[in-house]
Amino acid sequence: MADTYESLKIPPHSVDAEQSVLGGLMLDNLAWVKIADKVQEEDFYRQDHRLIFRTLKELSNKGEPLDVITLSEHMKTAETLDDAGGLAYLATLAKDTPSAANIEAYAAIVREKSVLRQLIAVGTAIADMGFRTEGRDAKECVESAAQLVYELESTGGVADQEWKLLKKLMAARLEYIQEQSKNVDADGNPLLLGYATGFEELDKRWGGLEGGKVYIIAGRPKMGKTTLAQNVIEHIG
Numbered sequence: 001m002a003d004t005y006e007s008l009k010i011p012p013h014s015v016d017a018e019q020s021v022l023g024g025l026m027l028d029n030l031a032w033v034k035i036a037d038k039v040q041e042e043d044f045y046r047q048d049h050r051l052i053f054r055t056l057k058e059l060s061n062k063g064e065p066l067d068v069i070t071l072s073e074h075m076k077t078a079e080t081l082d083d084a085g086g087l088a089y090l091a092t093l094a095k096d097t098p099s100a101a102n103i104e105a106y107a108a109i110v111r112e113k114s115v116l117r118q119l120i121a122v123g124t125a126i127a128d129m130g131f132r133t134e135g136r137d138a139k140e141c142v143e144s145a146a147q148l149v150y151e152l153e154s155t156g157g158v159a160d161q162e163w164k165l166l167k168k169l170m171a172a173r174l175e176y177i178q179e180q181s182k183n184v185d186a187d188g189n190p191l192l193l194g195y196a197t198g199f200e201e202l203d204k205r206w207g208g209l210e211g212g213k214v215y216i217i218a219g220r221p222k223m224g225k226t227t228l229a230q231n232v233i234e235h236i237g
Helices: 002-007 015-027 029-035 047-062 068-077 086-096 103-131 138-155 160-180 200-206 225-236
Strands: none
Touching: 015 029, 015 047, 015 086, 015 103, 029 047, 029 103, 047 068, 047 086, 068 086, 103 138
16 A cells, blocks of 8 residues: 555646646736746646747747737737637636735745655655665766755755845855955065965966865866865875
């Protein structure tokens, strides 16, 4: 029974939220700017909803109305109307959505469910790595797994406030790096505030590695992160 239950599990999604986003866009064309950067076509679970969203986006990019008639005519020309449920379904989406006032909240739900589905996919891929290593050792498998999780985290699931803070910190750090790159002696050598890495260009931009700070070397697997760190440690040591 347990195996049967597992096989019947349905991926996280909210049909109501997806319908409310699509219906809201048809009711208020200006609502598009509220959700354009919050949800994408692939975030929708149902294929017909993806198709409708894609077409609404095409109409918006052309500056055309997003009402039921314009949408259905566009889809009819593209021969995709039947795949989207027909005119009756498009009309139902608009009719059953009371307003576009809460469209941002609905879009957030759609995105949240999408991230959860991606998490399941990543988890499945990681589990598969353990069973089928394809010649990789355990360390390499762990690095590949970490990269999958990093990619998921970098593309979704991060709150708006966290992104704003991250952008602020990155902007401040970039400004510091730009200023630090100007600090050189008469011969053009960087004036270091910390430990030299052994890599002149890095030292010039960073001013050396400062004590008490944590530095993260990011990159895809097999790109030389470990070797770079070892070289820096040997140079400092």
